[in-house]
Amino acid sequence: MTGRQQIARALLPLVGVAMLLAVWTLVNGLKLVDPVLLPSPTETFRTLWEGMTSGKLGVDFVKTVARTISSTAIAAVIAIPLGILLGSSEKLYRSVEFLIDFFRSTPASAMFPLFLVLFGVGDRTKISVAAFGAGLVILFNVAYGVMNARKTRLLAAKVMGASRTRVLFDVMLLESLPQTFVGLRNGVSLALVIIVVAEMFIGSTDGLGQRVFEAQQLFDMPGMYAAIFAAGALGYALNLLFLLIERRFVHWAGR
């Protein structure tokens, strides 16, 4: 591939962005939608920039990041060892599989009232509901990763004289890492969704969810779009961050 072709290929993802901005500008310029409901791209991004650099939006952004990361961290600390334990015995996993699948299928938002009763109105409720949702996702991915460890690899370790513990730590654990990262990525995405929803409705004073909700209540449309974009950027960045960590630590995944 020539240098010019490489550059063209790298710029390809920007085509969609440019198209969206063009349509948006056009719709706004021709006043096809009420400008109060749909502000211009420039106004929206100016609000986003000002809000992130000097306004309250930046503070809310950091708050949401902190809540999402702490709930994912709590989920990982509990779910990863538990997943390894469950995955290392198929019988054990099958015995609790229904429970895991049931609660994994239960919308985490339906758990808010219960967690409100348990933890009251505050960060603990938001973080624990998000950790609950993310934890189940991580748990079942880790367990499957351990259960689906390549049989040949386990046999190879066994035939070389590895004890059960050695097989667990030297082989199963590493074998399950790619699937563990799938769980972590899905978990952090889910945690962000839950945190944003919780910030909207569970008596919050800060966070991106609260910002979107408040902007809507005040009919501050540029502020609302700015907060939505900030939330989108956060979700994208978290996913990218976990992908980069995964590539660094699980260099063999998919090879």
Place this chain on the structure above:
Amino acid sequence: MTSAAASVASGLSSGFDESRRTAPHVTIRGLSKRYPDAVIYDAFDFDIPRGKLISVFGPNGCGKSTLINMIAGLVPADSGEVLFDGRPLSRVKFGYVFQNYREALFPWLPAFDNIAYPLKLMGVPKAERKLRVERLVAHLGVKIDLALYPYYLSGGQQQLVSIMRALIVEPEVLFLDEPFSALDYEMTLFMREQLQRVFMETKTTTVLVSHDLEEAVYLSDYVLLLSRHPARVVEFVPYDAPRPRTDKTMSESSFVATKAHCLKLFQHEVRRG
């Protein structure tokens, strides 16, 4: 160690000329294995000769791999006994090479650490592990960049790493389960030479499961021809062409005759089913 086992061990290292030993290395007695749909082995007896390379060949599904897997303890036998110079498997250092090298190597370890892993399990200190791998590499004349992760190596190189991992413990017996059947023909020919070289260098008792008769005869001192299940020994065919064997060996009359003889027995077995 019991006194009997100790005397066997000391007999191995007391300056006795190894080449004069005639007792079989591995004795298999009354080995039986039944799967839900078939009896694979029924009171199977066999002696594996010492310091020879034998190939196991037979009809599909006759239990070629099952045999070495039972000997190597990967698959439990229903009954019977396998002894290595009178000792059970748990007291024996052996090497096992899988057909699927991709799944047998550890992709999270560089090739070097893959080879050294069995030593790590044995508690050999790091410096000595390094020394022993380097010695093996030099001994076999291997030219692979062992700092690479396995997935950067070609299929043949990966299988060579697997073979080295099996050899690093200086095994008494080396088992190979169709080690070259996942490789292309060019690589297979190259790997046959590598295995022959390993065998000539180490004289390790080697059991090779093969589905390629040409390969089985070319590499072996004996071809163990098995019948359809329940497997019994059809014939233990000797082939004593001098090593190193080359492409020319395959056009010699003794090779052609041995291969034809094995093929005749094999086809007779296949039709019998």
